[in-house]
Every structure is written in C-alpha cells, then in structure tokens.
Amino acid sequence: MNEVNKKFLKDSHLIIELKLCTVRLLDNFRFPWIILIPKRKNITDIFQLKKIDRNLLMQEIVYSSKIMKKTFPTFNLNVEKIGNVISQLHIHVISRSKKDSAWPLPVWGVKKKTYTKSILNENIVKLQKAFKV
Amino acid sequence: MNEVNKKFLKDSHLIIELKLCTVRLLDNFRFPWIILIPKRKNITDIFQLKKIDRNLLMQEIVYSSKIMKKTFPTFNLNVEKIGNVISQLHIHVISRSKKDSAWPLPVWGVKKKTYTKSILNENIVKLQKAFKV
Numbered sequence: 499m500n501e502v503n504k505k506f507l508k509d510s511h512l513i514i515e516l517k518l519c520t521v522r523l524l525d526n527f528r529f530p531w532i533i534l535i536p537k538r539k540n541i542t543d544i545f546q547l548k549k550i551d552r553n554l555l556m557q558e559i560v561y562s563s564k565i566m567k568k569t570f571p572t573f574n575l576n577v578e579k580i581g582n583v584i585s586q587l588h589i590h591v592i593s594r595s596k597k598d599s600a601w602p603l604p605v606w607g608v609k610k611k612t613y614t615k616s617i618l619n620e621n622i623v624k625l626q627k628a629f630k631v
Numbered sequence: 632m633n634e635v636n637k638k639f640l641k642d643s644h645l646i647i648e649l650k651l652c653t654v655r656l657l658d659n660f661r662f663p664w665i666i667l668i669p670k671r672k673n674i675t676d677i678f679q680l681k682k683i684d685r686n687l688l689m690q691e692i693v694y695s696s697k698i699m700k701k702t703f704p705t706f707n708l709n710v711e712k713i714g715n716v717i718s719q720l721h722i723h724v725i726s727r728s729k730k731d732s733a734w735p736l737p738v739w740g741v742k743k744k745t746y747t748k749s750i751l752n753e754n755i756v757k758l759q760k761a762f763k764v
Binding site for chain 2: 542543544545552553555556557559560563564574575576577578579580581582583585594601602603604606607
C-alpha cells in the first residue's frame, strides 16, 4: 500500500477505496472529474503493474466510467493517464458534455474553477451513493 | 471487424495489426505518437468492449507502451482515450520528453507539425522492427 501524493489530497476529495484504487473527486466545477490512484508503491506507469493489477485497473476504470456516465450529464468520457507533473500513477476519468468550457478539446487548456461548498458536497454525496459507499 | 475512420487513414500510417487493435503512427513530428484502434464495430467507449477484449486492450496498451519507451526518447508516457472529435474508440500512446514542445502539459495545446518524408519513414521502420512486423 502506498500513500496518496499530497497534491492530490489538497485538490480532491475521497469518494471510495476500491480494491486496487483510491477514487477521488477533483475540485473543479468545470467538469465532473475523478481520479483513480492504484494503491501500489513506486508505480508511475500502467505497464509497471502486475498483470492481475492491470486487469483490476481496467475493471475499476470500467466500473467508475459507468458510474460517471450515470451520475453526470455526459456526452463522452475522457480516460487519461498523463502524469507529467505528479508521477504517482493516476487515471483521470472525466465526464464531458458538448456545453462544457473546453469542448471539443481535452480539458487541459482551461483554468480550473473550484466548486462552491454546497455543489462540492452534493457531488460527493451523489458519487458516494452511486459507488454504494 | 470494423473499418478505420477515414480521418485516421489520412493523418497516420499503419504499423501493425495486433489481435485486437490496429496500431498507427500519427504524422506529428512534435511527439512520437501512436494510436491503438480496436477492431470492433460501433464501439466508442472502453466499457462497451467485452471483458475479454478489455483485457486484451490492456495487454496491447502495455505491449505498445514498452515498445514506445524502448524506441523513442521517453521521460513519460501519456495514454489517453479522448474521442471528442472522432468517436470510434482509439487510445493515444505518446512518448513525452522534457524537451518536447508541450512539456509539462498534455500534447493538445500544440499545433501539429508533419514529419519530413525521411523521418516519417525512419520512424515507421523503427516501430515495425520493434513490433516485429
């Protein structure tokens, strides 16, 4: 088991601990956006995971994707492993709609906008309910 | 089996047909960049694939990632499913270096620059050799 990078703790909120991944909601009002962080030490790339964990990661990406699609208005899902800034392996799962502020581009060109406390709490509750926390 | 979207045919070059995916090199001098296109009809999202295909996709992402890392100068790999513009499911696997023109941001903010014919051919040959075509 490893520790979640401090930058994630600051910018996101715990939703659930799945078997492999910690799931956290990013504090960005512009897009419903979660990250999946595999609880394995010193892993920066998908190919460094053992085969059993890679298949588990795929399973948890699929499970989380379906929940995101069900929970938020979603025209399309973006699923991304970037890790240029924070190297600890993490997968972004982002609900995209044609009306969001970056469409049709990926989300990275748009400055983040934090949630109001009430919408943040509402989304945490919605997600935790969907994940059956 | 499905057909590869015409936009891909125009902007990229066939490297190899794997069991699940067609692998193509994008014509962008700025980043060594391949796409993996699962040969399944009417699939736009990873979660629409059958479980056996999802695990195969994971396996081919890992295989291709290792080849990209071995073939090109790579500080980090970006692995991304976007699909906002072309909905046919495809996964980007991009070799990133700290000296590339978008670092540390994802690649999407930088305008593409096509290869010269000789460097394009060189990279196709390198990749096909690595994939043992």
